[in-house]
Amino acid sequence: MAYRIIHYINQFFGGVGGEDKADHPPELRAGAAGPGLALKQAWGDQAEIAATVVCGDNYCVGHPEEVAGFIGQALDKYQAQALVAGPAFNAGRYGLACGLAASAAAARGRVSLTAMFPENPGVEIYKANTFILPTADSARGMGQAVPAMAAFAIKLLNGRRLGSAAEEGYIERGVRLNTFHDEIGAERAVNMLMKKIKGQYFLTEYKMPAFDRVRPRPGVKDMSRATIALVTSGGIVPKGNPDHIPASSARSYGAYSLEGVDDLTGEDFQTAHGGYDQTFANEDPDRVLPVDVLRCMEREGRIGRLFPTYFATVGNGTAVAHAAQWGGEIGQKLREAEVQAVILTST
Amino acid sequence: MKLELHKISVRRICFGEATHVENGLLTVNREELKALIMEDRGLAGVELDLAHPGEDTRIMPVKDALEPRAKLSGPGEVFPGFIGPLDTTVGEGQTLVLEGAAVLTAGRLVAAQEGIVDMSGPGADYTPFSRTANLVLVLTPREGVRLHEAEQCCRLAGLKAAHYLAAECRAAAARADRVAVYDFQPLSETLARHPNLPKVAYVYMLQSQGLLHDTWVYGVDAKRILPTLMSPTEIMDGAIVSGNCVSACDKNNTFSHQNNPIIEALFKRHGTELNFVGVVVTNENVTLADKQRSSSLAIRLVRLLGAEAAIISEEGFGNPDADLILNCVKAEKAGVKTVLVTDEYAGTNGASQSLADSCPEGDAVVTAGNANATIILPAMAKVIGDPGQAEVVAGGFFGSRRPDGSLEVELQAIMGATCELGLSRIGAYTI
């Protein structure tokens, strides 16, 4: 008998609308829709999409418990064995929504699976809860993603012993699973030691974690004398985007002057960020980069001074390696300028 | 130091007239053994019971497991400092082993942190004592006996029983099923014999946190030792004894000390692939100064042996992880290549960090699995020990009793489930 599966997609892939419909509450449609049609074809008679949940990305991220409950009801109503979400590619909020939906199904004991670009923020947050297959960064990767998702879902549903992430192709969840090896631990230890002695390749059974954490710096003692700098990943740039920072997958950041700027206006500044509805930031860029309030505080003596340069990039599918490098460079510049503290805003 | 282990296979145990072994059947004179154990004034009572592989039987709470052994020849007697005298070392001559038999000490003992042994069902896969013929001592300490004295009474009862069973079977030694010979030579000799083989030491970490998390070496509390050099054959004669009342899955019970599989694996390759140059015994104390001193001195011994590589095994978890890391870092910094043997506490969902400490030098780790993983143990027809303790051991600490009488427990509660001496085939991988 075919497995019954619930498919989760967002307002865009569900044909409801774009960013303007991101607040669309969850709706349940019988059968397949959007990319589900391709999944359906890939499954043939192995599995059927019993129903599709269509939900706006903002609604899902803003109402996680309600959406999780909705998904639970959908799974029960259709007696579905699994939930497949996405693929979300590199859409940040869609990635979060897919992760949330798949996690909700996993928490209810169902097989669950989603797919997205490896650097989608949904990966880091939800990979421990569910299986995530890697995809390309845009919907151009649909043709590759769908057959992979279809095949892996069947593998999970068949319940065979699962290989490692490297063997199976999913994004490593960081979850430890017990297993029985052919040899006892002591024999494995001596074998590993012999390889290490001889300089041969060996595979540790537990990789010691390296923590990417920074020790918190002490607080600022006297704020009324402190120089505060602004940094943002929200893409606020001078009008016309002089450095051509792309709307997603940024490859650079910009340093821009606030000399003589008392209030950011839509006439002089804009957002270059392509990952959220730009209307509000373009109307008043202070909604992302609070220059107006900080200038006010500067006049009142609440802070010593607002550093006359701010740094901006677009945090939308930006590679972590890039972001880490820029963070180091910006930090270095601010330290040389004897800035005491930083306010970093993100969208 | 050359030791011969004369092994007689035991497949079943029964009670009878005289204690002896014949055709795989170990007969035990129940009253004689009871009287021997009850010589201890700290005990109010002892019941003897039997458990065999495949039976619908659960034993809980289990404190220690021991293998019946007794000297046939050579200096001293097994369990020096408890049974054997201290005017000599052990680990030479001939020792009789009742292979396939185990003594389990059980009952309401000293703490709730004791283990479960299931003789059948899913839990049996995780404990080595589902595969041995077990003589179970259900011990009751006298009222008013303080905690650490009660632990000592129970510990001694197990040692006496394990020695008694083998000693009474000495007449059958000539019919031993097999003889295993372990010839551990002085350093100068072994270096001369195997000049081209890599020199490998074993750093043997012993639980010594106190508060009944203790191990004994030649009768001395391991928290009071400085790291010391031992011949592996001494350990086979019971020079290391468990007094450890902590999570049953990864405390090294006396049985696993006697049969340390890392020592066995190193001996197996000794003279062909590697040169096994010695066992460095060290502890896991609770202060940072102790941890620093012990790790410094343990690795100093490894260096004095000229070892270029070492296996380091941990006992327990939590702050001993810090000892493991210190030993690893100091060894690697001294140019000694290490493999660490540990287990993991990655949470019931497996997603948490497995160890309390870590170091980049620890690039070669063998794991005995995630002790937080849960398992459902069905109700058993017979429970040996103190069924009331089921609530305390399984329900109160590691899991819960379900309406149908089954227990949902973490592997932590199962005796030897994630043994950090690598006694079983269990491991873990990342998904």
Place this chain on the structure above:
Amino acid sequence: MPVAHMASIVPISKSVGANRIIPTVAIPHPLGNPALPREEEVAVRRQLVEKALMALSADVSDQTVF
């Protein structure tokens, strides 16, 4: 130097390792609320920035959400 991370999706802020986290209004307008009259919106922004300054003045030992 201390950094105050003002962001709407606190779990991300945590997973990327920010130490001083100030939850904000919404993804497209973290420091504003277009539904409010201009004066009230500025007051909301001022409150949030004030919180960030408090966070920057505080000594923290671990990741902290203000």
